[in-house]
Amino acid sequence: MEKFTTHTGVGVPLRRSNVDTDQIIPAVYLKRVTKTGFDDALFAAWRGDADFILNQPAYKNGSVLVAGPDFGTGSSREHAVWALKDYGFKVVIASRFADIFRGNSGKQGLLTAVVSQENVELLWKLLETEPGKEITVSLEDRTITCGELVISFEIDDYVRWRLMEGLDDIGLTLQHEEDITAFEAQREGWRPKTLPAKTEPKQPVVAARPVE
Amino acid sequence: MGTTLAEKLWQDHLVRKGENGAPDLIYIDLHMCHEVTSPQAFEGLRLAGRPVRRPDLTIATEDHNTPTLNIDLPIADETSRIQINTLRKNAEEFGVRIHSLGDADQGVVHVVGPQLGLTMPGMTVVCGDSHTSTHGAFGALAFGIGTSEVEHVLATQTLPLKPFKTMAINVNGELPKGTTAKDIILAIIAKIGTGGGQGYVLEYRGDAIKKLSMEARMTICNMSIEAGARAGLIAPDETTFEYVKGRPHAPEGQDWDDAVAYWKTLVTDADAVFDTEVDLNASDLEPFVTWGTNPGQGLPLSATVPNPEDFADETDREAAENALRYMGLTPGTPLREIDIDTVFLGSCTNGRIEDLRAAAEIIKGRTKAPNTRMLVVPGSARVRLQAEAEGLDKVFLDFGAEWRNAGCSMCLGMNPDQLKPEERSASTSNRNFEGRQGKGGRTHLVSPLVAAATAVRGKLSSPDDLENAAAALV
Numbered sequence: 001m002e003k004f005t006t007h008t009g010v011g012v013p014l015r016r017s018n019v020d021t022d023q024i025i026p027a028v029y030l031k032r033v034t035k036t037g038f039d040d041a042l043f044a045a046w047r048g049d050a051d052f053i054l055n056q057p058a059y060k061n062g063s064v065l066v067a068g069p070d071f072g073t074g075s076s077r078e079h080a081v082w083a084l085k086d087y088g089f090k091v092v093i094a095s096r097f098a099d100i101f102r103g104n105s106g107k108q109g110l111l112t113a114v115v116s117q118e119n120v121e122l123l124w125k126l127l128e129t130e131p132g133k134e135i136t137v138s139l140e141d142r143t144i145t146c147g148e149l150v151i152s153f154e155i156d157d158y159v160r161w162r163l164m165e166g167l168d169d170i171g172l173t174l175q176h177e178e179d180i181t182a183f184e185a186q187r188e189g190w191r192p193k194t195l196p197a198k199t200e201p202k203q204p205v206v207a208a209r210p211v212e
Numbered sequence: 213m214g215t216t217l218a219e220k221l222w223q224d225h226l227v228r229k230g231e232n233g234a235p236d237l238i239y240i241d242l243h244m245c246h247e248v249t250s251p252q253a254f255e256g257l258r259l260a261g262r263p264v265r266r267p268d269l270t271i272a273t274e275d276h277n278t279p280t281l282n283i284d285l286p287i288a289d290e291t292s293r294i295q296i297n298t299l300r301k302n303a304e305e306f307g308v309r310i311h312s313l314g315d316a317d318q319g320v321v322h323v324v325g326p327q328l329g330l331t332m333p334g335m336t337v338v339c340g341d342s343h344t345s346t347h348g349a350f351g352a353l354a355f356g357i358g359t360s361e362v363e364h365v366l367a368t369q370t371l372p373l374k375p376f377k378t379m380a381i382n383v384n385g386e387l388p389k390g391t392t393a394k395d396i397i398l399a400i401i402a403k404i405g406t407g408g409g410q411g412y413v414l415e416y417r418g419d420a421i422k423k424l425s426m427e428a429r430m431t432i433c434n435m436s437i438e439a440g441a442r443a444g445l446i447a448p449d450e451t452t453f454e455y456v457k458g459r460p461h462a463p464e465g466q467d468w469d470d471a472v473a474y475w476k477t478l479v480t481d482a483d484a485v486f487d488t489e490v491d492l493n494a495s496d497l498e499p500f501v502t503w504g505t506n507p508g509q510g511l512p513l514s515a516t517v518p519n520p521e522d523f524a525d526e527t528d529r530e531a532a533e534n535a536l537r538y539m540g541l542t543p544g545t546p547l548r549e550i551d552i553d554t555v556f557l558g559s560c561t562n563g564r565i566e567d568l569r570a571a572a573e574i575i576k577g578r579t580k581a582p583n584t585r586m587l588v589v590p591g592s593a594r595v596r597l598q599a600e601a602e603g604l605d606k607v608f609l610d611f612g613a614e615w616r617n618a619g620c621s622m623c624l625g626m627n628p629d630q631l632k633p634e635e636r637s638a639s640t641s642n643r644n645f646e647g648r649q650g651k652g653g654r655t656h657l658v659s660p661l662v663a664a665a666t667a668v669r670g671k672l673s674s675p676d677d678l679e680n681a682a683a684a685l686v
Contacts, residue, residue, distance in 0.1 A: 015530075017530070018531060020645045022624075028626065028651075070440065073440060075341070075342050075356075076342040077248070078252075098407075099410055100357070103357075157233045169364055170262075173237060174368060176237060190463040192332060194270060194271040194330060205597065207283045
C-alpha cells in the first residue's frame with residue numbers, strides 16, 4: 001500500500017445522504033475477478049445523467065469526494081473502494097460512514113475523513129461557488145484546507161498510522177503467528193470443522209425450466 | 213459489573229490484546245466464501261505465496277451469480293461463468309470445500325451454514341458478505357467483511373478488530389397474527405435509522421424474541437446491517453440447541469454435552485450495561501413495508517406514502533424527495549393501493565423453509581393476480597428439496613408462481629433475475645436501494661406473508677385483505 005501523508009485535488013460536492021454501495025458500484029459490475037478496472041462502474045446509474053456532478057467538466061477530475069451522511073451503507077463489496085480509487089479519488093469526506101466501507105477503505109489506502117455535517121455544508125458551498133476548487137487533506141495534521149477554510153477531521157489513530165506507513169495488515173498479523181498457534185491449541189473439541197465434509201444424503205436437484 | 217453476550221464472545225476469541233491503540237486480534241471459527249468477494253483474495257494469497265491457514269474452517273458455495281433456471285446447462289453469461297469457475301479453481305488449488313451449482317448443499321451461503329450445522333452458538337463467523345450478521349441468531353458473533361479481510365482470514369484465520377459497542381434492542385409484548393420477524397426488523401430499522409447501529413453489535417432481547425423460531429431469528433439478525441450495525445445477536449436457548457442438534461456437523465456424545473454446557477453460559481449478565489438500549493413493543497406492530505430507497509424508509513402497510521414536506525430534518529426531506537421521484541410515488545397514496553408487477557419470495561432474509569411454508573399457506577387454493585408475476589427462489593437446494601417433499605412446489609406452481617433453483621437471485625440481480633426499469637416489486641429480500649434488483653427497478657421490502665397476499669391481489673396487501681385468510685396464519 002502506498003504511504004499517505006497529504007493530498008491536494010479537486011473537491012467534488014455530492015449532495016446525497018445514504019449513498020449506498022449499490023449506487024457506488026451496481027452489482028452487475030462485481031463479476032470481474034480483478035482488483036482494478038472499475039473506474040467506468042463508479043456511480044454507473046447516475047453517470048448516465050448529464051447533470052450528475054462527475055459529468056460536469058469542472059469536477060470531472062476530482063479526487064476528494066465530499067458526501068452526505070452514511071456514505072457507503074449496504075453491502076461489504078470492496079469493489080466500491082476499488083471503483084472510487086480507480087476513478088481517481090484519494091479521499092472521501094462525510095459526517096458518517098458505514099463501518100464495513102470505512103474498514104475496506106483503510107485497507108486500500110482510501111482516506112475516509114469524518115467531519116461534522118455543518119462542515120460538510122461549508123465545503124459543499126465553497127465547492128459549488130467555485131467549481132474545480134482544490135482541497136488539501138493532510139493526514140499528518142488531520143486537517144482539510146479549502147481556500148480560507150481550515151477544518152480538522154477525525155480518523156482512528158491506528159488506521160492513520162497504517163495509512164501513513166503504508167503497512168500491509170496480513171504482514172503485521174503474521175508477526176504474531178505464535179499467538180495464533182497457541183490459541184488454536186486450546187480451542188474446544190466441539191467446535192465444528194468443515195473438513196472432512198459431512199452432509200445429509202446426496203439427492204439429485206432437478207433444474208428449473210423457464211415457464212412458457 | 214457483568215458482561216454482555218457480545219463482550220463474552222469477544223473475550224473467548226481474543227488471540228492477542230492490542231497495545232497502544234492497535235486493534236485486538238480475534239480468532240475466526242468459520243469463514244464462508246462465495247464467488248463475488250473471494251477471487252481477488254485468493255489471487256492475493258497466490259501472489260504472496262501464502263496458503264489458506266485453515267481450510268478445515270473454510271467453506272465455499274456458489275450463490276450470488278448462479279442462474280435459477282437451466283442450472284444443468286453452462287452458465288450463459290460469460291463474466292458470471294468466469295467468476296464461478298474462478299471460485300471452483302481456487303477451492304481446488306487451496307483445498308477449500310465447495311458446494312457447486314447442482315449439488316444438494318449449494319445455496320445462499322447464509323442458508324447453507326446453519327443447515328449443515330456449521331453455524332453454532334459461541335462462534336465467530338465471517339464471510340465477504342454483509343448479511344453474515346444472519347448467523348448471530350445462534351448467539352455467534354457474525355459479521356460481513358471486505359475482500360482485504362477475506363484474504364486476511366484465509367491467510368491467518370484471524371482479524372485485527374477494535375471492540376464493537378453494544379446496543380440492546382428489547383422487543384416485548386405479543387406479536388399480532390399476520391405480523392412476523394420481518395416486520396419487527398423493518399420497524400426497528402425505521403426507528404433507529406440506517407446509520408443508527410453504526411459501530412454497534414445489536415443484541416435482540418425480550419419475550420417477543422424468545423418466542424421466535426430460528427428461521428425468524430435469522431431474518432432479524434440478517435437485517436442488522438440495514439441498521440448500519442456490525443452484527444446482530446440473540447442469546448442461544450433451547451430453541452437454538454434443538455435446531456442445531458442432529459445436523460451433519462453438530463457435535464455428538466460428550467462433545468454435545470460440553471458444547472451445550474458452554475452455550476448455556478452465553479447470556480448477557482443481569483448486571484451488564486449496554487452502551488445503548490432501544491425498546492419496541494411487538495403488540496403495536498402490524499405488517500411493515502418500505503416506500504423509499506433505503507430500508508429505513510418504511511411504514512405500516514395501513515399508512516399512506518409520506519409527504520417529504522413533513523420531514524423536519526433537511527437531509528431526511530431531500531432523501532424522501534429523491535426516493536419518491538425514483539419510486540414513482542405520490543404523497544398521500546395509500547400503500548395498499550400500490551400496484552406490484554413482481555413478487556420475489558426468497559433471499560438470505562426470507563428464503564428458508566418456514567418462509568416458503570408461510571407463503572404457501574396463504575396462496576393455497578387461490579389464483580395469482582393476472583398482471584403480477586411471482587418468483588419463488590428457495591435459499592438453498594436443500595430448502596427446495598424439502599419444500600418439494602412437502603408438496604409446496606405444487607402449491608406455488610398451481611398458483612401460477614415460478615418455482616426456481618436456489619441462489620441470491622433477484623435480491624441483487626447479479627444473475628438474469630432482474631427487474632426492468634420502472635418495474636415494481638414486493639420483495640422479501642433486504643435492500644430497496646436504487647437499481648438493486650435491476651437498473652431502474654423499484655423495490656418494496658415485505659414479509660413472506662405480505663408477499664403472498666400481494667401476489668393474490670396485485671397490490672401491496674396483507675393476509676387480512678384476503679377472504680378467509682386468517683385461518684392460514686400460524
